[in-house]
């Protein structure tokens with residue numbers, strides 16, 4: 001076997017993000033490797049129960065990614081093929097891909113400049129332009145706890161047609177839920193850069209036991225009994241497939257690491273809040289002078305990203321790179337990505353619903369720039 005160099009390198013650099021791993025994560029992984037069962041099984045069930053308790057949500061179904069979580073949740077709504085689904089223009093493209101793969105038509109909604117997320121006014125404007133939607137995928141960009149119920153109302157949608165993309169959400173403090181959720185489906189990501197990183201993985205939170213049951217089957221080929229329950233001592237090999245499903249399950253290996261990570265999450269969130277306070281203090285003068293604009297905050301923010309709006313974003317970002325400080329852009333507006341531009345150009349309704357504000361009009365994306373907010377932020381050594 002040849003060795004792979006995978007250290008995120010450069011001495012003295014501050015990486016944009018380095019996934020933290022809890023003290024117990026390594027032991028958790030070894031426990032699963034030694035157990036004889038590595039795919040979806042008891043660790044996934046335990047992770048689901050622990051997430052459910054932490055987030056105050058009745059049902060949690062783990063899946064392979066947040067993108068899959070959004071797609072499966074949308075499919076479970078059983079909308080007509082091509083049904084219009086609202087989603088922010090400033091979001092991760094994977095969320096829009098999920099709408100397309102579910103067989104529906106994404107309709108982009110402009111965002112509020114102060115929060116970088118849609119507000120009831122921009123949602124209503126999209127509905128006026130594109131007509132009544134069948135559902136919406138709303139996103140807590142950066143960890144901002146969006147009022148999803150207000151957006152559903154502005155869209156004329158029943159709340160159970162709202163799918164929340166909470167990839168940036170967990171770790172906030174929204175009442176009991178520690179993330180802004182909606183009752184039908186709230187989708188989490190455990191991707192490497194997220195507040196609760198595993199590497200890859202996702203979950204759907206739902207208040208509806210029938211939806212949870214349907215998602216549990218859909219994530220694993222539509223089988224009525226998963227492999228763990230078939231191979232348990234005394235289990236039966238028999239199963240049926242009531243509906244054609246997907247291969248979107250989480251492994252026990254990932255779930256065991258996720259459980260250790262969940263224990264550490266409150267401490268990491270406290271550290272994020274400290275770093276946010278330090279950035280705020282350091283930037284106070286620049287904000288007062290109008291050079292830097294910060295998106296507005298709301299109690300319960302999950303501090304996934306520290307976003308700043310600056311006039312010469314690319315020059316500042318390049319300068320920080322020269323000084324060994326990593327930054328990122330969240331996000332390039334979806335309609336500026338070539339594959340999506342083609343899709344929207346081909347669809348009159350989508351094009352008309354696209355935002356027209358000058359500050360989302362640059363082909364390199366919105367002039368926001370995200371600063372490192374990983375736990376330390378860590379100085380990396382080779």
Ligand SMILES: Cc1ncc(COP(=O)(O)O)c(C=O)c1O
Pocket residue numbers: 064065066067068091092094095139165167168188189190191201202
């Ligand atoms: C806002 C948002 N939604 C969805 C996703 C997709 O998450 P995953 O990689 O778990 O599919 C991401 C990932 O970067 C994201 O940032």
